Amino acid sequence: MSKSPEEQHPVKAFGWAARDQSGHLSPFNFSRRTTGEEDVRFKVLYCGICHSDLHSVKNEWSISTYPLVPGHEIVGEVTEIGEKVKKVKVGDKVGVGCLVGACHSCESCENDLENYCPKLILTYNSIYPDGTPTYGGYSDHMVANEHYIIRFPDNMPLDAGAPLLCAGITVYSPLKYFGFGEPGKHVGIVGLGGLGHVGVKFAKALGARVTVISTSPAKKDEALNILGADSFLVSRDQDQMQGAIGTFDGIIDTVSAAHPIMPLLGLLKSHGKLVMVGAPEKPLELPVFSLIVGRKTIAGSGIGGLKETQEMIDFAAKHNITADVEVISMDYVNTAMERLAKADVRYRFVIDIGNTLPATKT
Structure with missing residues:
Protein backbone atom coordinates (compact mmCIF):
# COMPACT_ATOMS: atom_id res chain seq x y z
CA MET A 1 0.00 0.00 0.00
CA SER A 2 1.50 3.34 -1.06
CA LYS A 3 2.15 6.03 1.51
CA SER A 4 0.36 9.38 1.46
CA PRO A 5 2.39 12.55 0.83
CA GLU A 6 2.09 13.36 4.54
CA GLU A 7 3.56 9.96 5.46
CA GLN A 8 6.41 10.36 2.97
CA HIS A 9 7.06 13.96 4.03
CA PRO A 10 6.05 14.12 7.70
CA VAL A 11 7.50 17.49 8.74
CA LYS A 12 4.71 20.03 9.00
CA ALA A 13 5.07 23.22 6.98
CA PHE A 14 3.02 26.33 6.38
CA GLY A 15 2.91 28.71 3.46
CA TRP A 16 0.67 30.34 0.89
CA ALA A 17 -0.55 28.54 -2.22
CA ALA A 18 -2.63 29.07 -5.35
CA ARG A 19 -5.42 26.52 -5.76
CA ASP A 20 -6.44 27.27 -9.34
CA GLN A 21 -5.53 29.45 -12.32
CA SER A 22 -7.15 32.51 -10.78
CA GLY A 23 -3.72 32.74 -9.18
CA HIS A 24 -5.15 33.85 -5.84
CA LEU A 25 -2.84 32.85 -2.99
CA SER A 26 -4.04 31.93 0.50
CA PRO A 27 -2.76 30.11 3.62
CA PHE A 28 -1.85 26.47 3.08
CA ASN A 29 -0.74 23.70 5.42
CA PHE A 30 1.47 21.02 3.88
CA SER A 31 4.51 18.92 4.74
CA ARG A 32 8.15 18.49 3.81
CA ARG A 33 10.51 15.53 4.11
CA THR A 34 12.67 14.80 7.10
CA THR A 35 16.27 16.03 6.95
CA GLY A 36 18.28 13.38 5.11
CA GLU A 37 21.98 12.77 5.65
CA GLU A 38 22.92 15.13 2.79
CA ASP A 39 20.10 17.64 3.39
CA VAL A 40 20.06 21.17 4.73
CA ARG A 41 16.95 22.58 6.40
CA PHE A 42 16.60 26.31 6.91
CA LYS A 43 14.12 28.79 8.26
CA VAL A 44 12.92 30.97 5.39
CA LEU A 45 13.43 34.65 6.17
CA TYR A 46 12.83 36.25 2.75
CA CYS A 47 11.57 35.12 -0.63
CA GLY A 48 11.59 37.17 -3.81
CA ILE A 49 8.63 37.31 -6.18
CA CYS A 50 9.74 36.40 -9.69
CA HIS A 51 7.71 37.11 -12.83
CA SER A 52 7.66 33.35 -13.39
CA ASP A 53 5.76 33.04 -10.10
CA LEU A 54 3.02 35.14 -11.65
CA HIS A 55 2.99 33.05 -14.84
CA SER A 56 2.91 29.86 -12.77
CA VAL A 57 0.11 30.68 -10.33
CA LYS A 58 -2.10 31.67 -13.27
CA ASN A 59 -1.00 28.66 -15.36
CA GLU A 60 -0.05 30.95 -18.24
CA TRP A 61 2.51 28.41 -19.46
CA SER A 62 -0.06 25.56 -19.21
CA ILE A 63 2.20 23.44 -17.00
CA SER A 64 0.97 24.29 -13.50
CA THR A 65 -0.48 21.79 -11.03
CA TYR A 66 -2.32 22.83 -7.89
CA PRO A 67 -2.04 23.49 -5.03
CA LEU A 68 1.07 25.48 -5.99
CA VAL A 69 3.37 27.16 -3.48
CA PRO A 70 5.58 29.54 -5.53
CA GLY A 71 8.95 31.04 -4.74
CA HIS A 72 12.47 30.20 -5.95
CA GLU A 73 14.44 33.14 -4.57
CA ILE A 74 14.58 31.74 -1.06
CA VAL A 75 16.97 32.82 1.69
CA GLY A 76 17.20 32.09 5.36
CA GLU A 77 19.14 30.59 8.27
CA VAL A 78 20.20 26.96 8.59
CA THR A 79 18.41 25.15 11.43
CA GLU A 80 19.39 21.52 10.80
CA ILE A 81 21.88 19.58 8.67
CA GLY A 82 22.35 15.93 7.79
CA GLU A 83 25.34 14.02 9.13
CA LYS A 84 27.16 14.06 5.78
CA VAL A 85 26.71 17.77 5.05
CA LYS A 86 30.01 19.65 4.70
CA LYS A 87 29.08 22.86 2.89
CA VAL A 88 27.29 24.71 5.72
CA LYS A 89 26.59 24.56 9.43
CA VAL A 90 23.65 25.47 11.65
CA GLY A 91 23.25 29.25 11.82
CA ASP A 92 24.71 29.96 8.38
CA LYS A 93 22.84 32.19 5.94
CA VAL A 94 21.92 30.30 2.77
CA GLY A 95 19.62 30.32 -0.22
CA VAL A 96 17.88 28.04 -2.70
CA GLY A 97 17.20 29.17 -6.25
CA CYS A 98 15.26 27.58 -9.07
CA LEU A 99 16.48 23.97 -8.73
CA VAL A 100 16.34 21.28 -6.05
CA GLY A 101 17.29 18.23 -8.11
CA ALA A 102 18.88 16.80 -11.27
CA CYS A 103 20.18 13.44 -12.50
CA HIS A 104 23.91 14.18 -11.85
CA SER A 105 24.95 11.82 -14.65
CA CYS A 106 24.06 13.50 -17.95
CA GLU A 107 26.42 15.68 -19.98
CA SER A 108 24.86 18.89 -18.65
CA CYS A 109 25.21 17.80 -15.03
CA GLU A 110 28.79 16.65 -15.58
CA ASN A 111 29.56 20.16 -16.86
CA ASP A 112 27.97 21.92 -13.85
CA LEU A 113 24.91 22.86 -15.91
CA GLU A 114 22.22 21.17 -13.84
CA ASN A 115 19.81 23.82 -15.07
CA TYR A 116 19.80 22.11 -18.49
CA CYS A 117 19.45 18.56 -17.17
CA PRO A 118 16.49 16.80 -18.86
CA LYS A 119 15.53 15.40 -15.45
CA LEU A 120 15.87 18.61 -13.47
CA ILE A 121 13.57 19.10 -10.50
CA LEU A 122 12.30 22.64 -10.08
CA THR A 123 11.96 24.21 -6.65
CA TYR A 124 8.18 24.35 -7.09
CA ASN A 125 5.61 22.95 -9.50
CA SER A 126 7.74 19.86 -10.05
CA ILE A 127 7.89 16.28 -8.72
CA TYR A 128 10.43 14.63 -6.42
CA PRO A 129 11.60 11.09 -7.26
CA ASP A 130 9.24 9.75 -4.59
CA GLY A 131 6.29 11.19 -6.52
CA THR A 132 5.48 14.05 -4.14
CA PRO A 133 5.23 17.66 -5.34
CA THR A 134 7.87 20.31 -4.75
CA TYR A 135 6.76 23.42 -2.90
CA GLY A 136 8.55 26.75 -3.05
CA GLY A 137 9.64 29.49 -0.71
CA TYR A 138 6.40 31.24 0.17
CA SER A 139 6.66 29.06 3.29
CA ASP A 140 8.12 28.91 6.77
CA HIS A 141 10.98 26.49 6.10
CA MET A 142 12.78 24.73 3.26
CA VAL A 143 14.82 21.55 2.90
CA ALA A 144 17.15 20.65 0.03
CA ASN A 145 20.15 18.51 -0.74
CA GLU A 146 23.31 20.47 0.11
CA HIS A 147 24.33 20.47 -3.57
CA TYR A 148 21.47 22.93 -4.21
CA ILE A 149 22.27 25.18 -1.27
CA ILE A 150 23.94 28.53 -2.02
CA ARG A 151 26.10 30.05 0.71
CA PHE A 152 25.45 33.75 1.32
CA PRO A 153 28.50 35.89 2.17
CA ASP A 154 28.25 37.85 5.42
CA ASN A 155 28.09 41.21 3.62
CA MET A 156 25.19 40.18 1.33
CA PRO A 157 21.85 41.45 2.70
CA LEU A 158 19.29 38.66 2.58
CA ASP A 159 16.32 40.76 1.44
CA ALA A 160 18.07 42.54 -1.44
CA GLY A 161 20.18 39.48 -2.22
CA ALA A 162 17.29 37.03 -2.56
CA PRO A 163 16.31 38.04 -6.14
CA LEU A 164 19.84 37.32 -7.34
CA LEU A 165 19.07 33.60 -7.00
CA CYS A 166 16.92 33.89 -10.13
CA SER A 301 19.68 31.37 -21.76
CA GLY A 302 18.09 30.00 -18.61
CA ILE A 303 19.42 30.66 -15.11
CA GLY A 304 22.69 28.79 -14.40
CA GLY A 305 24.15 25.74 -12.72
CA LEU A 306 24.90 25.60 -9.01
CA LYS A 307 28.63 26.29 -9.40
CA GLU A 308 27.96 29.39 -11.49
CA THR A 309 25.19 30.56 -9.15
CA GLN A 310 27.58 30.45 -6.20
CA GLU A 311 30.16 32.29 -8.32
CA MET A 312 27.55 34.94 -9.13
CA ILE A 313 26.60 35.47 -5.47
CA ASP A 314 30.25 35.77 -4.46
CA PHE A 315 30.91 38.22 -7.31
CA ALA A 316 27.85 40.27 -6.31
CA ALA A 317 29.01 40.44 -2.71
CA LYS A 318 32.50 41.54 -3.79
CA HIS A 319 31.08 44.32 -5.98
CA ASN A 320 28.18 45.31 -3.70
CA ILE A 321 25.56 44.25 -6.25
CA THR A 322 22.03 43.72 -4.93
CA ALA A 323 18.55 44.00 -6.37
CA ASP A 324 16.48 47.13 -5.76
CA VAL A 325 13.59 45.75 -3.75
CA GLU A 326 10.28 46.60 -2.15
CA VAL A 327 9.90 44.44 0.94
CA ILE A 328 6.30 43.42 1.61
CA SER A 329 4.31 41.42 4.16
CA MET A 330 2.89 38.00 3.33
CA ASP A 331 -0.69 39.21 3.38
CA TYR A 332 0.13 41.77 0.67
CA VAL A 333 1.21 39.11 -1.83
CA ASN A 334 -1.96 39.10 -3.97
CA THR A 335 -1.81 42.88 -4.35
CA ALA A 336 1.88 42.57 -5.22
CA MET A 337 1.03 40.05 -7.95
CA GLU A 338 -1.51 42.48 -9.42
CA ARG A 339 1.06 45.26 -9.37
CA LEU A 340 3.69 42.99 -10.91
CA ALA A 341 1.33 42.24 -13.80
CA LYS A 342 1.20 46.00 -14.43
CA ALA A 343 4.98 46.40 -14.03
CA ASP A 344 4.24 48.57 -10.98
CA VAL A 345 7.32 47.71 -8.93
CA ARG A 346 10.81 49.14 -8.65
CA TYR A 347 12.21 46.62 -9.28
CA ARG A 348 11.56 43.45 -7.32
CA PHE A 349 9.11 42.46 -4.59
CA VAL A 350 10.55 40.50 -1.68
CA ILE A 351 8.32 38.93 0.96
CA ASP A 352 9.41 39.29 4.59
CA ILE A 353 8.55 35.68 5.35
CA GLY A 354 10.22 35.45 8.75
CA ASN A 355 8.44 38.40 10.33
CA THR A 356 5.05 38.33 8.57
CA LEU A 357 4.13 34.76 7.57
CA PRO A 358 3.41 33.51 11.12
CA ALA A 359 0.70 36.14 11.63
CA THR A 360 -1.28 34.71 8.68
CA LYS A 361 -1.43 31.19 10.09
CA THR A 362 -4.96 29.95 10.68
Whole structure:
Protein backbone atom coordinates (compact mmCIF):
# COMPACT_ATOMS: atom_id res chain seq x y z
CA MET A 1 0.00 0.00 0.00
CA SER A 2 1.50 3.34 -1.06
CA LYS A 3 2.15 6.03 1.51
CA SER A 4 0.36 9.38 1.46
CA PRO A 5 2.39 12.55 0.83
CA GLU A 6 2.09 13.36 4.54
CA GLU A 7 3.56 9.96 5.46
CA GLN A 8 6.41 10.36 2.97
CA HIS A 9 7.06 13.96 4.03
CA PRO A 10 6.05 14.12 7.70
CA VAL A 11 7.50 17.49 8.74
CA LYS A 12 4.71 20.03 9.00
CA ALA A 13 5.07 23.22 6.98
CA PHE A 14 3.02 26.33 6.38
CA GLY A 15 2.91 28.71 3.46
CA TRP A 16 0.67 30.34 0.89
CA ALA A 17 -0.55 28.54 -2.22
CA ALA A 18 -2.63 29.07 -5.35
CA ARG A 19 -5.42 26.52 -5.76
CA ASP A 20 -6.44 27.27 -9.34
CA GLN A 21 -5.53 29.45 -12.32
CA SER A 22 -7.15 32.51 -10.78
CA GLY A 23 -3.72 32.74 -9.18
CA HIS A 24 -5.15 33.85 -5.84
CA LEU A 25 -2.84 32.85 -2.99
CA SER A 26 -4.04 31.93 0.50
CA PRO A 27 -2.76 30.11 3.62
CA PHE A 28 -1.85 26.47 3.08
CA ASN A 29 -0.74 23.70 5.42
CA PHE A 30 1.47 21.02 3.88
CA SER A 31 4.51 18.92 4.74
CA ARG A 32 8.15 18.49 3.81
CA ARG A 33 10.51 15.53 4.11
CA THR A 34 12.67 14.80 7.10
CA THR A 35 16.27 16.03 6.95
CA GLY A 36 18.28 13.38 5.11
CA GLU A 37 21.98 12.77 5.65
CA GLU A 38 22.92 15.13 2.79
CA ASP A 39 20.10 17.64 3.39
CA VAL A 40 20.06 21.17 4.73
CA ARG A 41 16.95 22.58 6.40
CA PHE A 42 16.60 26.31 6.91
CA LYS A 43 14.12 28.79 8.26
CA VAL A 44 12.92 30.97 5.39
CA LEU A 45 13.43 34.65 6.17
CA TYR A 46 12.83 36.25 2.75
CA CYS A 47 11.57 35.12 -0.63
CA GLY A 48 11.59 37.17 -3.81
CA ILE A 49 8.63 37.31 -6.18
CA CYS A 50 9.74 36.40 -9.69
CA HIS A 51 7.71 37.11 -12.83
CA SER A 52 7.66 33.35 -13.39
CA ASP A 53 5.76 33.04 -10.10
CA LEU A 54 3.02 35.14 -11.65
CA HIS A 55 2.99 33.05 -14.84
CA SER A 56 2.91 29.86 -12.77
CA VAL A 57 0.11 30.68 -10.33
CA LYS A 58 -2.10 31.67 -13.27
CA ASN A 59 -1.00 28.66 -15.36
CA GLU A 60 -0.05 30.95 -18.24
CA TRP A 61 2.51 28.41 -19.46
CA SER A 62 -0.06 25.56 -19.21
CA ILE A 63 2.20 23.44 -17.00
CA SER A 64 0.97 24.29 -13.50
CA THR A 65 -0.48 21.79 -11.03
CA TYR A 66 -2.32 22.83 -7.89
CA PRO A 67 -2.04 23.49 -5.03
CA LEU A 68 1.07 25.48 -5.99
CA VAL A 69 3.37 27.16 -3.48
CA PRO A 70 5.58 29.54 -5.53
CA GLY A 71 8.95 31.04 -4.74
CA HIS A 72 12.47 30.20 -5.95
CA GLU A 73 14.44 33.14 -4.57
CA ILE A 74 14.58 31.74 -1.06
CA VAL A 75 16.97 32.82 1.69
CA GLY A 76 17.20 32.09 5.36
CA GLU A 77 19.14 30.59 8.27
CA VAL A 78 20.20 26.96 8.59
CA THR A 79 18.41 25.15 11.43
CA GLU A 80 19.39 21.52 10.80
CA ILE A 81 21.88 19.58 8.67
CA GLY A 82 22.35 15.93 7.79
CA GLU A 83 25.34 14.02 9.13
CA LYS A 84 27.16 14.06 5.78
CA VAL A 85 26.71 17.77 5.05
CA LYS A 86 30.01 19.65 4.70
CA LYS A 87 29.08 22.86 2.89
CA VAL A 88 27.29 24.71 5.72
CA LYS A 89 26.59 24.56 9.43
CA VAL A 90 23.65 25.47 11.65
CA GLY A 91 23.25 29.25 11.82
CA ASP A 92 24.71 29.96 8.38
CA LYS A 93 22.84 32.19 5.94
CA VAL A 94 21.92 30.30 2.77
CA GLY A 95 19.62 30.32 -0.22
CA VAL A 96 17.88 28.04 -2.70
CA GLY A 97 17.20 29.17 -6.25
CA CYS A 98 15.26 27.58 -9.07
CA LEU A 99 16.48 23.97 -8.73
CA VAL A 100 16.34 21.28 -6.05
CA GLY A 101 17.29 18.23 -8.11
CA ALA A 102 18.88 16.80 -11.27
CA CYS A 103 20.18 13.44 -12.50
CA HIS A 104 23.91 14.18 -11.85
CA SER A 105 24.95 11.82 -14.65
CA CYS A 106 24.06 13.50 -17.95
CA GLU A 107 26.42 15.68 -19.98
CA SER A 108 24.86 18.89 -18.65
CA CYS A 109 25.21 17.80 -15.03
CA GLU A 110 28.79 16.65 -15.58
CA ASN A 111 29.56 20.16 -16.86
CA ASP A 112 27.97 21.92 -13.85
CA LEU A 113 24.91 22.86 -15.91
CA GLU A 114 22.22 21.17 -13.84
CA ASN A 115 19.81 23.82 -15.07
CA TYR A 116 19.80 22.11 -18.49
CA CYS A 117 19.45 18.56 -17.17
CA PRO A 118 16.49 16.80 -18.86
CA LYS A 119 15.53 15.40 -15.45
CA LEU A 120 15.87 18.61 -13.47
CA ILE A 121 13.57 19.10 -10.50
CA LEU A 122 12.30 22.64 -10.08
CA THR A 123 11.96 24.21 -6.65
CA TYR A 124 8.18 24.35 -7.09
CA ASN A 125 5.61 22.95 -9.50
CA SER A 126 7.74 19.86 -10.05
CA ILE A 127 7.89 16.28 -8.72
CA TYR A 128 10.43 14.63 -6.42
CA PRO A 129 11.60 11.09 -7.26
CA ASP A 130 9.24 9.75 -4.59
CA GLY A 131 6.29 11.19 -6.52
CA THR A 132 5.48 14.05 -4.14
CA PRO A 133 5.23 17.66 -5.34
CA THR A 134 7.87 20.31 -4.75
CA TYR A 135 6.76 23.42 -2.90
CA GLY A 136 8.55 26.75 -3.05
CA GLY A 137 9.64 29.49 -0.71
CA TYR A 138 6.40 31.24 0.17
CA SER A 139 6.66 29.06 3.29
CA ASP A 140 8.12 28.91 6.77
CA HIS A 141 10.98 26.49 6.10
CA MET A 142 12.78 24.73 3.26
CA VAL A 143 14.82 21.55 2.90
CA ALA A 144 17.15 20.65 0.03
CA ASN A 145 20.15 18.51 -0.74
CA GLU A 146 23.31 20.47 0.11
CA HIS A 147 24.33 20.47 -3.57
CA TYR A 148 21.47 22.93 -4.21
CA ILE A 149 22.27 25.18 -1.27
CA ILE A 150 23.94 28.53 -2.02
CA ARG A 151 26.10 30.05 0.71
CA PHE A 152 25.45 33.75 1.32
CA PRO A 153 28.50 35.89 2.17
CA ASP A 154 28.25 37.85 5.42
CA ASN A 155 28.09 41.21 3.62
CA MET A 156 25.19 40.18 1.33
CA PRO A 157 21.85 41.45 2.70
CA LEU A 158 19.29 38.66 2.58
CA ASP A 159 16.32 40.76 1.44
CA ALA A 160 18.07 42.54 -1.44
CA GLY A 161 20.18 39.48 -2.22
CA ALA A 162 17.29 37.03 -2.56
CA PRO A 163 16.31 38.04 -6.14
CA LEU A 164 19.84 37.32 -7.34
CA LEU A 165 19.07 33.60 -7.00
CA CYS A 166 16.92 33.89 -10.13
CA ALA A 167 17.14 37.39 -11.62
CA GLY A 168 20.84 37.70 -10.90
CA ILE A 169 21.98 34.39 -12.34
CA THR A 170 19.63 34.78 -15.31
CA VAL A 171 21.60 37.80 -16.52
CA TYR A 172 25.03 36.89 -15.13
CA SER A 173 25.17 33.55 -16.94
CA PRO A 174 24.72 34.88 -20.51
CA LEU A 175 26.98 37.85 -19.82
CA LYS A 176 29.74 35.39 -18.98
CA TYR A 177 28.95 32.64 -21.51
CA PHE A 178 28.64 34.89 -24.54
CA GLY A 179 31.52 37.14 -23.50
CA PHE A 180 29.41 40.29 -23.32
CA GLY A 181 30.61 41.28 -19.88
CA GLU A 182 34.17 42.13 -20.90
CA PRO A 183 36.09 45.40 -21.18
CA GLY A 184 35.63 46.90 -24.62
CA LYS A 185 32.36 45.10 -25.33
CA HIS A 186 29.16 47.08 -25.89
CA VAL A 187 26.12 45.30 -24.46
CA GLY A 188 22.49 46.34 -24.59
CA ILE A 189 20.02 45.50 -21.83
CA VAL A 190 16.43 45.51 -23.09
CA GLY A 191 13.94 46.34 -20.37
CA LEU A 192 14.70 48.01 -17.05
CA GLY A 193 12.70 45.76 -14.76
CA GLY A 194 13.46 42.99 -12.29
CA LEU A 195 16.00 41.34 -14.59
CA GLY A 196 17.22 44.38 -16.48
CA HIS A 197 18.27 46.52 -13.53
CA VAL A 198 20.55 43.81 -12.11
CA GLY A 199 21.77 43.10 -15.65
CA VAL A 200 23.06 46.67 -15.85
CA LYS A 201 24.86 46.30 -12.51
CA PHE A 202 26.54 43.01 -13.43
CA ALA A 203 27.54 44.15 -16.93
CA LYS A 204 29.13 47.31 -15.57
CA ALA A 205 30.96 45.43 -12.81
CA LEU A 206 32.31 42.99 -15.42
CA GLY A 207 33.72 45.92 -17.40
CA ALA A 208 31.34 46.29 -20.37
CA ARG A 209 29.94 49.48 -21.87
CA VAL A 210 26.20 49.29 -21.17
CA THR A 211 23.23 50.80 -22.97
CA VAL A 212 19.72 50.40 -21.61
CA ILE A 213 17.10 49.93 -24.34
CA SER A 214 13.61 50.83 -23.16
CA THR A 215 10.22 51.91 -24.45
CA SER A 216 9.98 54.40 -21.59
CA PRO A 217 11.93 57.71 -21.79
CA ALA A 218 11.04 58.25 -18.12
CA LYS A 219 13.57 55.59 -17.10
CA LYS A 220 16.54 57.43 -18.59
CA ASP A 221 17.61 59.25 -15.44
CA GLU A 222 17.33 56.07 -13.37
CA ALA A 223 19.35 54.06 -15.88
CA LEU A 224 22.16 56.61 -16.23
CA ASN A 225 22.43 58.31 -12.86
CA ILE A 226 21.39 55.61 -10.41
CA LEU A 227 22.16 52.27 -12.05
CA GLY A 228 25.25 53.53 -13.86
CA ALA A 229 24.49 52.70 -17.50
CA ASP A 230 26.63 54.50 -20.06
CA SER A 231 23.79 55.41 -22.42
CA PHE A 232 20.05 55.08 -22.92
CA LEU A 233 18.12 54.24 -26.06
CA VAL A 234 14.38 54.74 -26.52
CA SER A 235 13.28 51.83 -28.69
CA ARG A 236 10.24 53.73 -29.98
CA ASP A 237 12.37 56.63 -31.20
CA GLN A 238 13.19 55.90 -34.85
CA ASP A 239 16.01 58.46 -34.98
CA GLN A 240 17.72 57.09 -31.88
CA MET A 241 17.42 53.51 -33.12
CA GLN A 242 18.70 54.44 -36.57
CA GLY A 243 21.70 56.17 -35.05
CA ALA A 244 22.63 53.06 -33.07
CA ILE A 245 22.46 50.52 -35.91
CA GLY A 246 25.38 48.10 -35.94
CA THR A 247 26.97 49.27 -32.69
CA PHE A 248 26.28 46.45 -30.20
CA ASP A 249 28.36 43.32 -29.65
CA GLY A 250 25.47 41.70 -27.82
CA ILE A 251 22.02 42.38 -26.43
CA ILE A 252 20.27 40.70 -23.51
CA ASP A 253 16.48 40.91 -23.87
CA THR A 254 14.76 40.67 -20.47
CA VAL A 255 11.22 41.54 -21.61
CA SER A 256 8.50 39.01 -20.76
CA ALA A 257 5.80 40.58 -22.93
CA ALA A 258 5.31 40.17 -26.68
CA HIS A 259 7.48 42.67 -28.59
CA PRO A 260 9.20 43.01 -31.99
CA ILE A 261 12.78 41.78 -32.16
CA MET A 262 13.69 42.90 -35.68
CA PRO A 263 14.67 46.41 -34.51
CA LEU A 264 16.97 44.86 -31.91
CA LEU A 265 18.73 42.70 -34.48
CA GLY A 266 19.43 45.84 -36.47
CA LEU A 267 21.40 47.24 -33.54
CA LEU A 268 23.86 44.34 -33.58
CA LYS A 269 27.24 44.35 -35.28
CA SER A 270 27.92 41.53 -37.72
CA HIS A 271 28.20 38.26 -35.76
CA GLY A 272 26.36 39.89 -32.87
CA LYS A 273 24.02 37.94 -30.62
CA LEU A 274 20.58 38.69 -29.23
CA VAL A 275 20.03 36.58 -26.11
CA MET A 276 16.48 36.07 -24.85
CA VAL A 277 16.08 35.65 -21.10
CA GLY A 278 12.54 36.99 -20.72
CA ALA A 279 9.80 34.44 -21.40
CA PRO A 280 6.79 35.91 -23.28
CA GLU A 281 3.74 33.66 -23.08
CA LYS A 282 3.14 33.99 -26.84
CA PRO A 283 5.65 33.18 -29.62
CA LEU A 284 7.62 36.05 -31.14
CA GLU A 285 8.04 36.56 -34.89
CA LEU A 286 11.41 35.39 -36.22
CA PRO A 287 12.85 37.78 -38.84
CA VAL A 288 15.15 35.33 -40.62
CA PHE A 289 16.47 37.80 -43.21
CA SER A 290 17.76 40.02 -40.41
CA LEU A 291 19.79 37.06 -39.13
CA ILE A 292 21.25 36.17 -42.50
CA VAL A 293 22.45 39.71 -43.15
CA GLY A 294 25.39 39.92 -40.75
CA ARG A 295 25.45 36.29 -39.57
CA LYS A 296 23.63 37.26 -36.41
CA THR A 297 22.33 34.92 -33.74
CA ILE A 298 19.23 34.73 -31.59
CA ALA A 299 19.92 32.61 -28.53
CA GLY A 300 18.27 31.79 -25.24
CA SER A 301 19.68 31.37 -21.76
CA GLY A 302 18.09 30.00 -18.61
CA ILE A 303 19.42 30.66 -15.11
CA GLY A 304 22.69 28.79 -14.40
CA GLY A 305 24.15 25.74 -12.72
CA LEU A 306 24.90 25.60 -9.01
CA LYS A 307 28.63 26.29 -9.40
CA GLU A 308 27.96 29.39 -11.49
CA THR A 309 25.19 30.56 -9.15
CA GLN A 310 27.58 30.45 -6.20
CA GLU A 311 30.16 32.29 -8.32
CA MET A 312 27.55 34.94 -9.13
CA ILE A 313 26.60 35.47 -5.47
CA ASP A 314 30.25 35.77 -4.46
CA PHE A 315 30.91 38.22 -7.31
CA ALA A 316 27.85 40.27 -6.31
CA ALA A 317 29.01 40.44 -2.71
CA LYS A 318 32.50 41.54 -3.79
CA HIS A 319 31.08 44.32 -5.98
CA ASN A 320 28.18 45.31 -3.70
CA ILE A 321 25.56 44.25 -6.25
CA THR A 322 22.03 43.72 -4.93
CA ALA A 323 18.55 44.00 -6.37
CA ASP A 324 16.48 47.13 -5.76
CA VAL A 325 13.59 45.75 -3.75
CA GLU A 326 10.28 46.60 -2.15
CA VAL A 327 9.90 44.44 0.94
CA ILE A 328 6.30 43.42 1.61
CA SER A 329 4.31 41.42 4.16
CA MET A 330 2.89 38.00 3.33
CA ASP A 331 -0.69 39.21 3.38
CA TYR A 332 0.13 41.77 0.67
CA VAL A 333 1.21 39.11 -1.83
CA ASN A 334 -1.96 39.10 -3.97
CA THR A 335 -1.81 42.88 -4.35
CA ALA A 336 1.88 42.57 -5.22
CA MET A 337 1.03 40.05 -7.95
CA GLU A 338 -1.51 42.48 -9.42
CA ARG A 339 1.06 45.26 -9.37
CA LEU A 340 3.69 42.99 -10.91
CA ALA A 341 1.33 42.24 -13.80
CA LYS A 342 1.20 46.00 -14.43
CA ALA A 343 4.98 46.40 -14.03
CA ASP A 344 4.24 48.57 -10.98
CA VAL A 345 7.32 47.71 -8.93
CA ARG A 346 10.81 49.14 -8.65
CA TYR A 347 12.21 46.62 -9.28
CA ARG A 348 11.56 43.45 -7.32
CA PHE A 349 9.11 42.46 -4.59
CA VAL A 350 10.55 40.50 -1.68
CA ILE A 351 8.32 38.93 0.96
CA ASP A 352 9.41 39.29 4.59
CA ILE A 353 8.55 35.68 5.35
CA GLY A 354 10.22 35.45 8.75
CA ASN A 355 8.44 38.40 10.33
CA THR A 356 5.05 38.33 8.57
CA LEU A 357 4.13 34.76 7.57
CA PRO A 358 3.41 33.51 11.12
CA ALA A 359 0.70 36.14 11.63
CA THR A 360 -1.28 34.71 8.68
CA LYS A 361 -1.43 31.19 10.09
CA THR A 362 -4.96 29.95 10.68
